[in-house]
Amino acid sequence: MQKEKIMRPTYNRKTSPKVIGGHVxxxxxxxxxxxxxxxxxxxxxxxxxxxVVSKKDIHEFTDLISxxxxxxxxxxxxILDSGDYDYDGLYSHYRQDDTGTIWLSAWQLDLWVEFSDExxxxxxxxxxxxxxxxxxxxxxxxxGIFWFCYFTEAQAKAFMLMHIFLHELGHHVDKFRSKKNxxxxxxxxxxANRRFYELWPAYINHxxxxx
Numbered sequence: 001m002q003k004e005k006i007m008r009p010t011y012n013r014k015t016s017p018k019v020i021g022g023h024v025x026x027x028x029x030x031x032x033x034x035x036x037x038x039x040x041x042x043x044x045x046x047x048x049x050x051x052v053v054s055k056k057d058i059h060e061f062t063d064l065i066s067x068x069x070x071x072x073x074x075x076x077x078x079i080l081d082s083g084d085y086d087y088d089g090l091y092s093h094y095r096q097d098d099t100g101t102i103w104l105s106a107w108q109l110d111l112w113v114e115f116s117d118e119x120x121x122x123x124x125x126x127x128x129x130x131x132x133x134x135x136x137x138x139x140x141x142x143x144g145i146f147w148f149c150y151f152t153e154a155q156a157k158a159f160m161l162m163h164i165f166l167h168e169l170g171h172h173v174d175k176f177r178s179k180k181n182x183x184x185x186x187x188x189x190x191x192a193n194r195r196f197y198e199l200w201p202a203y204i205n206h207x208x209x210x211x
Contacts, residue, residue, distance in 0.1 A: 038072060038075045038076055038077050038078060039076070039077045039078075040055045040058045040059065040077070040078045040079075040080075041055075041077060041078070041079050041080065042054075042055055042079075042080040043079065043080060043081055043082040044082060045082055045083050045106040046082045046083040046106065048083070048108060048109055049082065049083030049106035049107060049108055049109065050106055050107060050109050051080050051106045051107075052106070052107050052111075052153060052156040052157050052160055053080065053104060053157050053160050053161060053165075054080075055080065057157065057161065057207075058078055058080075058161075058165075060206065060207075061161045061165070061203075064199055064202045064203065064206060065195075065199065071169060071172070071173050072169075072172075073176060074098060074099050074100055074172070074175075074176050075099070075100050075101070075102070075172055076094070076097075076099035076100060076101055077101045077102075078101070078102045078104070079101060079102070079103045079104070080104055080106070081103045081104060081105045081106060082105075082106060083105055083106035083107070083108075084105050085108070087105055088104070088105055088160070088164045089102065089103060089104050089105065089160075089164040089165065089167060089168045090102070090103040090105075090168065091103075091168045091171035091172060091175075091188075093172075093175050100171075100172045100175060100176075102165065102168040102169065102172065103168075104160055104164060104165060104168075107156055107160075111150070111151040111152070111153065111156050112148060112149070112150055112151070113148070113149045113151060114146055114147070114148060114149075115146065115147045115149060116146055116147075117144070117145040117146060117147065120134070120146075120147040120149075123163075126159070126163060126196070127149060129200070130155045130158055130159060130210060131155060131210050131211055132149050132150065132151055132155050132159075133149070133150040134147050134148060134149045134150065135147065135148045135150075152210070154207075154208070154210045155210050157207070158203065158207070158210060161203070162196050162199065162200065162203060163192055163196065166191065166192035166195045166196065166199075167188045167189060167191070167192040168188070169191070169192075169195075170187060170188035170189070170190075170191030170192050170195075171184075171187075171188045173187075173191060174187040174188060174191070
């Protein structure tokens with residue numbers, strides 16, 4: 001089983017730095033449903049975490065994706081995970097039956113997120129569209145720059161569905177588009193950004209304005 005992850009780099013919290021790539025093992029204990037072709041499962045959030053998206057949100061969001069039957073081909077499940085500070089989303093590919101799983105992590109309760117300067121600069125356009133309030137900070141230990149982003153619940157949901165989920169879906173599309181020579185993070189990020197602009201009007205129309 002191979003997993004691709006999208007994570008939030010951090011500097012001043014004493015935890016593992018968040019970087020792109022790597023492998024994380026998780027139990028594949030869900031059951032595929034014949035009606036949908038995939039199952040949406042929800043694990044109880046760990047202490048200090050909460051889910052910013054629901055199973056209902058996932059179903060309603062995928063209904064907005066016009067080519068969902070095609071891009072979800074081979075997707076076995078979407079798991080709302082219990083919470084892990086080291087990642088926001090993961091993609092698992094199971095070689096034995098050639099299926100994939102998207103994992104979306106629960107968020108810390110305060111919804112305040114630290115981003116590295118590099119990650120923030122790459123996604124600043126998105127934070128501005130979502131209306132996220134942010135502050136530039138300096139790490140007193142090494143003078144490194146990082147950013148505090150203060151999400152509301154509506155903004156966190158939009159970020160998870162309109163970027164994290166689409167990024168992991170990009171990994172799935174990439175895997176089934178070119179099974180031997182997948183493009184990895186570049187394809188997934190470009191896929192998420194392109195689909196964001198395509199889906200944003202429909203998202204606002206369905207889920208409501210974020211302000």
